[in-house]
Each structure stands twice: as C-alpha cells, then as structure tokens.
Amino acid sequence: MTAAALPSLRETVARHGLGARKSLGQHFLLDEALCRRVAALAGDLSGRHVLEVGPGPGGLTRALLDGAAAHVTAVELDRRAVAALAELAEAHPGRLTVLEADALGVDAAALLPAPRKIVANLPYNVATPLLVGWLRAAAAFEGMALMFQQEVAERICAAPDTDAYGRLSVLAQWRCRCDFLLRLPPGAFSPPPKVWSAVVGFGPRAEDPGPALFAAMERLTAAAFGQRRKMLRGSLKALGGAEALLEAAGIEGTRRAETLTVAEFDRMARALLARGGQAPGAAR
Incomplete structure (x- = not known):
C-alpha cells in the first residue's frame, strides 16, 4: 500500500x-x-x-x-x-x-x-x-x-x-x-x-546532573511538596537533618516549597547528595 x-x-x-x-x-x-x-x-x-x-x-x-x-x-x-x-x-x-x-x-x-x-x-x-x-x-x-x-x-x-x-x-x-x-x-x-x-x-539543558543527583532531587521534591502547607523545616524532616540541609543550601526553614525557585531546589539537592542522601545516623 x-x-x-x-x-x-x-x-x-x-x-x-x-x-x-x-x-x-x-x-x-x-x-x-x-x-x-x-x-x-x-x-x-x-x-x-x-x-x-x-x-x-x-x-x-x-x-x-x-x-x-x-x-x-x-x-x-x-x-x-x-x-x-x-x-x-x-x-x-x-x-x-x-x-x-x-x-x-x-x-x-x-x-x-x-x-x-x-x-x-x-x-x-x-x-x-x-x-x-x-x-x-x-x-x-x-x-x-x-x-x-x-x-x-x-x-x-x-x-x-x-x-x-x-x-x-x-x-x-x-x-x-x-x-x-x-x-x-x-x-x-x-x-x-x-x-x-x-x-x-x-x-x-546543557548540564546533565547524572542519576545520583536526579535521584536526590526526586527525594527532595517528594518530601517538600508532599506536605506543601508545612514550612520546609517540617516537610523535610522525613529526609533527616532538615535544619542542617537548609542551612547548607542557605534557605530559611520558615519558607514553604512553592516559594523556592528551581535554582534553590538545585542547591538543596546538591547538599542532600553531598551528605550521601541522608543525615548521618538516619535509618536506612
């Protein structure tokens, strides 16, 4: 045909x-x-x-x-x-x-x-x-x-x-x-x-974050938006060491997920990956 x-x-x-x-x-x-x-x-x-x-x-x-x-x-x-x-x-x-x-x-x-x-x-x-x-x-x-x-x-x-x-x-x-x-x-x-x-x-985009950083971003955004009405210091508790993570990324814990730019999420994802994806001593 x-x-x-x-x-x-x-x-x-x-x-x-x-x-x-x-x-x-x-x-x-x-x-x-x-x-x-x-x-x-x-x-x-x-x-x-x-x-x-x-x-x-x-x-x-x-x-x-x-x-x-x-x-x-x-x-x-x-x-x-x-x-x-x-x-x-x-x-x-x-x-x-x-x-x-x-x-x-x-x-x-x-x-x-x-x-x-x-x-x-x-x-x-x-x-x-x-x-x-x-x-x-x-x-x-x-x-x-x-x-x-x-x-x-x-x-x-x-x-x-x-x-x-x-x-x-x-x-x-x-x-x-x-x-x-x-x-x-x-x-x-x-x-x-x-x-x-x-x-x-x-x-x-030109930069490929690679699978490890992408996985960190997935975990971060799932936690942050999973309880979007909460302040980040509360919604990120599931990741362990929320306060330290926010401090490392230079982000106030009183903010909520929907106020963060993509660049700010990128900083937090990199900080999460840098510590191995979880807080020291956190349960696996």
Missing part, C-alpha cells in the same frame, strides 16, 4: 475496531491538519530518529512520516492499533518501526540512534510517569514535544508562588526549558475528553 492509498483515519478506526479505551487513556486526534500542526511544533526533524508513544490509529504518525524524520519508532500497547499501523509501515518502507510494548518499560535512548526526539500525544493515564522517566535521560534527546491534559501542562510550566507550581514543575524546569506551545479543545479528539489538552516543548 502506498501513502496515497491509505484510508482516512476515521476509516482506519472503523476497519480495525479501534474504539478508544478509557483503560488505556485513549483520546485519538483524527484531524489531519491538527496532527501536522503538532508535528511541526517538534521543530526540524531532518535526519532525526523520532519516538512516538501511543500512536493509536496513526494520525500524528502520518504527519511525522510526511515530514523529514529519518525514522519513526511508534510504541503501542493496544494490539488493535498495532495492526492498523502495519498499513502505515507498508506505505513508508524502512521509515516506521512499530513496537508492541508498554512504553513505561522501554529505554528510548537505547532503542533509537542519535539524534533523537520524542513527539507524542501521550495517553493521559501514564503521561506523568513517562515524562519523569524521560527527564532522567533528558541528555539523550535533542528535544520533546508532548501533549498532556492542560492541567498537567500548566503544572509543568508553572512559576514559583503559583497554585500549579509543584514537584513536576521543578523536575521538568530543572532538566529542560519548558514552553507551553498549543492548547487544543476537547472537540479536537475522538472521543472528546472532559478537559482541554496542551502541547509542551522541552529543550534539555
């Missing part, structure tokens, strides 16, 4: 019985013009190896293949969609690999040669854990353009001292430049979700 002979996305859904499943967090983007617009937000894909997660019937996949990407690897858990995507692979010989797998268990950096980008309309139910996993390995990617529920996108891009600012804001902005790129209404999807969606662009 050639690309010109491909059925429409709605015909593909009907032929393969691809009714969206709530259990898989599926909301398909079937408007081909919107799919092309989302693909364009990823920037220049010439010579890039692109990872897509949750392609469903392949609307965004088609847009990526119609562009200049060297190769697209689509990771899909739904066997019905895998069958539908086989037609797309046939229409673009050698440019599409379809992997039937749970993306949470896929090492994207090992799977794709460099230079790599990730472009995806993420399944709502696993979007946040997928993002955190990719942030751990952000140095391996040139960039990411990812679609989330708008509320999640707002949390990713939130500034300190706002209601949306939290653990995900710090982790994302610490590792990447985060740009809120596009909002999409519920009616753009089939079936329409109850909320708006949004695309966020991620540009990895």
Whole structure:
C-alpha cells in the first residue's frame, strides 16, 4: 500500500475496531491538519530518529512520516492499533518501526540512534510517569514535544508562588526549558475528553546532573511538596537533618516549597547528595 492509498483515519478506526479505551487513556486526534500542526511544533526533524508513544490509529504518525524524520519508532500497547499501523509501515518502507510494548518499560535512548526526539500525544493515564522517566535521560534527546491534559501542562510550566507550581514543575524546569506551545479543545479528539489538552516543548539543558543527583532531587521534591502547607523545616524532616540541609543550601526553614525557585531546589539537592542522601545516623 502506498501513502496515497491509505484510508482516512476515521476509516482506519472503523476497519480495525479501534474504539478508544478509557483503560488505556485513549483520546485519538483524527484531524489531519491538527496532527501536522503538532508535528511541526517538534521543530526540524531532518535526519532525526523520532519516538512516538501511543500512536493509536496513526494520525500524528502520518504527519511525522510526511515530514523529514529519518525514522519513526511508534510504541503501542493496544494490539488493535498495532495492526492498523502495519498499513502505515507498508506505505513508508524502512521509515516506521512499530513496537508492541508498554512504553513505561522501554529505554528510548537505547532503542533509537542519535539524534533523537520524542513527539507524542501521550495517553493521559501514564503521561506523568513517562515524562519523569524521560527527564532522567533528558541528555539523550535533542528535544520533546508532548501533549498532556492542560492541567498537567500548566503544572509543568508553572512559576514559583503559583497554585500549579509543584514537584513536576521543578523536575521538568530543572532538566529542560519548558514552553507551553498549543492548547487544543476537547472537540479536537475522538472521543472528546472532559478537559482541554496542551502541547509542551522541552529543550534539555546543557548540564546533565547524572542519576545520583536526579535521584536526590526526586527525594527532595517528594518530601517538600508532599506536605506543601508545612514550612520546609517540617516537610523535610522525613529526609533527616532538615535544619542542617537548609542551612547548607542557605534557605530559611520558615519558607514553604512553592516559594523556592528551581535554582534553590538545585542547591538543596546538591547538599542532600553531598551528605550521601541522608543525615548521618538516619535509618536506612
């Protein structure tokens, strides 16, 4: 089958019985013009190896293949969609690999040669854990353009001292430049979700903190925002030696997590790592 002979996305859904499943967090983007617009937000894909997660019937996949990407690897858990995507692979010989797998268990950096980008309309139910996993390995990617529920996108891009600012804001902005790129209404999807969606662009920062410092930042932000109404000297007690940690980072213990900048969290994470991740004598 050639690309010109491909059925429409709605015909593909009907032929393969691809009714969206709530259990898989599926909301398909079937408007081909919107799919092309989302693909364009990823920037220049010439010579890039692109990872897509949750392609469903392949609307965004088609847009990526119609562009200049060297190769697209689509990771899909739904066997019905895998069958539908086989037609797309046939229409673009050698440019599409379809992997039937749970993306949470896929090492994207090992799977794709460099230079790599990730472009995806993420399944709502696993979007946040997928993002955190990719942030751990952000140095391996040139960039990411990812679609989330708008509320999640707002949390990713939130500034300190706002209601949306939290653990995900710090982790994302610490590792990447985060740009809120596009909002999409519920009616753009089939079936329409109850909320708006949004695309966020991620540009990895030059310095790679490495796995140990990233783990320290995860522990720190989990403690700090786990009890965000408390002052830091209280919320960080779970880490042991909270007062010493705050003093080492030059941060007042009477402050609350949402008032700290990403740079201040970075100082605390480095101080936490410097003492081995815990206070001397703290229980392991």
